[in-house]
């Protein structure tokens with residue numbers, strides 16, 4: 001919800017703003033707002049279009065923003081009065097002015113926002129009790145890498161922007177002890193990260209963020225991260241296969257010894273939430289058991305295993321689409337649970353079921369207990385109790401709910 005808060009913070013003073021998050025509260029279709037702004041990802045595009053159509057039928061003006069409308073503006077405009085392409089913050093004042101003058105344009109192309117002087121978001125606009133935390137912020141935005149499956153880098157025009165460290169520190173002072181950075185890769189610019197972590201040490205925060213595995217190549221940076229209160233990092237390992245990493249252009253990962261890297265982070269008291277993607281052209285059905293062996297040996301604390309998903313706007317989408325290998329363009333299936341493309345070295349069913357098998361194996365009760373025992377030897381007790389355990393149980397619960405839903409719907413992956 002941080003992006004919506006930043007959009008709200010960029011509104012001119014004559015605009016009254018309200019934020020509704022459909023994940024935590026229902027949409028009120030009788031709301032008296034003049035303009036309905038909807039931001040969405042690919043998987044919830046069908047729902048966003050349905051909401052927009054209902055509001056427009058009541059005479060409301062609808063403006064879209066976010067990743068999916070940015071990459072599919074011609075599709076999105078069929079359900080909206082205007083589409084904001086790129087970050088909305090810089091265009092919001094123009095859009096409001098055009099609306100007031102009855103001259104709203106269909107498309108607004110937004111330049112990247114300068115992060116210096118970024119307004120501090122008003123978190124009171126959120127139903128704070130509905131979230132695990134609203135102590136979220138950003139120190140950096142975007143990424144200059146070009147991983148084929150990633151829409152973040154393209155959305156941010158392949159640029160990394162950083163906020164002045166002093167401004168981040170000031171914002172941190174107003175937040176609680178536990179904070180979550182919503183950065184795409186907090187240590188991508190190592191010099192910046194060094195400066196930020198040093199400045200954070202006196203604040204005595206505990207924090208989590210997304211980060212690239214290359215942080216493990218810099219022992220001083222790991223030490224500073226730990227001293228500044230880093231308790232856990234979400235790291236996109238993506239694959240154990242060098243060929244897969246190369247084909248996705250995830251080049252920074254290629255040179256890193258994953259086991260060594262994990263050992264170093266654990267040694268500093270930093271837990272790891274690992275992201276793995278299955279469905280590369282270079283992996284067959286053996287990949288699931290091989291990956292499980294690695295996860296257990298390394299004692300990765302939390303796993304996010306996803307099926308390769310070619311999001312519109314990414315080089316991966318363009319490649320697979322041109323090869324005629326995307327067989328499902330129902331955007332609601334672009335949720336990492338469904339397989340939407342034809343893999344090369346395994347069937348669709350093997351990819352779907354293999355990923356599910358890996359998740360079930362990883363989140364078995366006996367393995368969670370074993371994981372907690374081992375992690376208690378190197379993580380802070382608070383991290384084990386407040387992060388590792390709830391995340392493991394939460395994932396287990398979510399997987400069980402999804403499996404039972406599949407059974408109820410007699411869901412079968414489309415054979416391939």
Ligand code: SF4
Pocket residue numbers: 142143144145146147150151152153184185212236250
């Ligand atoms: S996956 Fe990570 S490293 Fe690769 S482009 Fe996206 S944000 Fe950057």
